Amino acid sequence: MPVRTAVLPSGARIRVPEHIQRIDTRSTHGWQLRYGKPTLFFSDSKAEGGSPRASLKLAIADLRARLTSLQAPTGLQRKASSSKQNDLPAGISGPILRQRSGRSSPECHFSVNLPRYGDKPLRRSVYIANQNTYSKERYEEALAAAIELRKEAETAYQQAATAAKRRAAEKL
Numbered sequence: 001m002p003v004r005t006a007v008l009p010s011g012a013r014i015r016v017p018e019h020i021q022r023i024d025t026r027s028t029h030g031w032q033l034r035y036g037k038p039t040l041f042f043s044d045s046k047a048e049g050g051s052p053r054a055s056l057k058l059a060i061a062d063l064r065a066r067l068t069s070l071q072a073p074t075g076l077q078r079k080a081s082s083s084k085q086n087d088l089p090a091g092i093s094g095p096i097l098r099q100r101s102g103r104s105s106p107e108c109h110f111s112v113n114l115p116r117y118g119d120k121p122l123r124r125s126v127y128i129a130n131q132n133t134y135s136k137e138r139y140e141e142a143l144a145a146a147i148e149l150r151k152e153a154e155t156a157y158q159q160a161a162t163a164a165k166r167r168a169a170e171k172l
Contacts, residue, residue: 017060020033020034021034036070077091088110091114092147093110093112095139103130106130108139109127109142112125115154116156117157118160
């Protein structure tokens, strides 16, 4: 798990894992855990010994507990953008009409973006029909297949992201 160095008001430097932020104002001193809901504040004054290191230990312990029970946050887009020109779900484009060499009539297909955690996304094509066999039923069947492909990829992405986050938490 990525860590950074935080500088305390006393000038001391301390290594802090991601998802934990230092809060120092005139009246408040402590660590805020920002992983899952609700965010939690660990005050220096309420920690044993009243030190920033003691309150950070409490925040890290709670972070570990959350990492074992919550799914990892991802930046994966699950809903269509408001500026999208059609009603298709996120990650699905089309129908795309193209003429392949050696074919007598154009074909329609959907293009599906399949995210992969830690790797480049894949693009898959889901065949709808050719110009002569196109129908609303074939369109809906192909759309259902495209949605299922995307859903499976999102689930695999979420599982891989959560597993990676939990492995990283073991090193805290």
